[in-house]
Amino acid sequence: MNEPIDITLDAARRMFEAAKRIVVLTHERPDADCLGAGAALVLAGRKLGKKAFALNPDEIPDRLKPAAGFSGENDEQKDGRLPVYITGEPAESIADAVSCFNPDLIIAADTAELSLLGDYAPVFSGCVGLKIDHHPPRDNFGAFNCVDDTVSSCCEIIFRMLHPLGVIDKEIAAALYAGIIADSGNFKYPAVTADTHLAAAALIETGISHSDISERMFGKRTEKDLAGLRVALDTLERFSCPRRDGKEIGCASIFISNADKEKYSLDDADLSGLHSFARDIEGVDVGVTIKQMTDEPTKFKLSFRSSKTNVSLICEQLGGGGHARASGGAVEAESPEEAKRLIREAIERYGEPIID
Known part of the structure; x- marks a missing residue:
């Protein structure tokens, strides 16, 4: 197999324009950014006369449907005979x-x-022609890779790619806007720049209702949201921990057990908030x-969030990675207490201040 090649956004745009039949892949346990990026690419491709659809190994939570090409009125995907997204199908059927x-x-x-493609990963190993991403590059598995980890969201990158083509209508704008506000923390995270706000302004100018999108995604809490919050409050632990540079920092953890998930019928979508x-x-x-x-009770999935400590460096030692302020990983442990001990050790050994 040839070595992967890093390319510019202009080159990625040319690849997109040249293609006639496109499949877009998005990561398991989907969030608004991956869904919005995938939907925008599919809808833009169809406007340009291409055949296109997107895939995700999991079902799309209701609150994320504004990012996935669903209409706000009836949550139906109406673009052609194929839906924008095909979700939750077995890998064999997808292949x-x-x-x-x-x-x-x-x-x-x-x-x-x-x-991160989950069960679909073996199906598409060696088949991805173009990877577009805003995470620090760990696995450039595309033949060509357009990665910019200084940008707030993948949807912002897709906006920059599609805007010169003149194809961004209200439907595409809604998907991109949903992804941008989600991954930028409603424009409060440090990766947000003037360009992020200019992209959002251009999307709003298409006529989307930005307030409706925000309301559908963030405005209401469900009973399951409240159950998850109850578990978080019941299991919250605060502790201080010396970082690798010797600085003592404040830390906190919450723990979601399989028993809690079963008791309140919680899944990953319910806990994402x-x-x-x-x-x-x-x-x-x-x-x-x-x-x-759920299927491996001695394995614990970790989601790190930080203000001033580079948690990506920590998570890279825990089988994961991500952004400096938002990363994920996992540990094998016989008990929650052992998992917490491993987390403390990782912070002490690998935690470093963020250098902006």
Whole structure:
């Protein structure tokens, strides 16, 4: 296999323009950024006369549907005979469907590494022609890779790619706007720049209702949201920990057990709003959400959030990675207490201040 090649956004745009049949891949446990990027690429491709659809191994949570090409009125995808997204199908079925579709370009959007495609990863190993992402490059699994980890969201990159083509209508704008506000923390994260606001302004000028999109995604809490919050409050632990540079920092963790998930019928989508909960407590720099894996009870999935400590460096030592202020990883442990001990050790050994 040839070595992967890093390319510019202009080169990525030319690849997109040249393709006739496109499949867009997005990561498991989808968020608004990956869904919005995928939907925008599909809808833009169809406006340019291409055949296109997007895939995700999981179902799309209701609150994220504004990012995934659903209309706000009836949540139906109405673009042509194919839906914008095909979701939750077995890998074998997807392999057959993609083979029959015979794409000339497969794009991975907002997907830092191949394994994040979940069950679909083996299907598309060695097949991705173009990777577009804003995470620090760990696995440039595309033949060509357009990665800019200084940008707030993948949707902002896709906006820059599509804007010169003149194809961004209200439907595409809604998907991109949803992804931008989600991954920028409603424009409060440090990666937000003047260009982020200019992109949002251009999207609003298409006539989208930015307030409706925000309301659907963030405005209401469900009963399951409240159940997750109850678990977070019940399991919250605060502690201080010396960082690698010797600075003592405030930390906090919450723990979601399989028993809690079963008791309240919680899944990953219900818990996604808790990732920043521990970090947002006054006096806390590093917050960690610890989730016991349903099918592997001795494995714990970790979501780190930070204000001043580079948690990407920590998570890289825990089998993961991500952004300086938002990263994920996992640990094998016989108990939650052991998992917490491993987290403390990782912060002490690998935690370093963020250098902006």
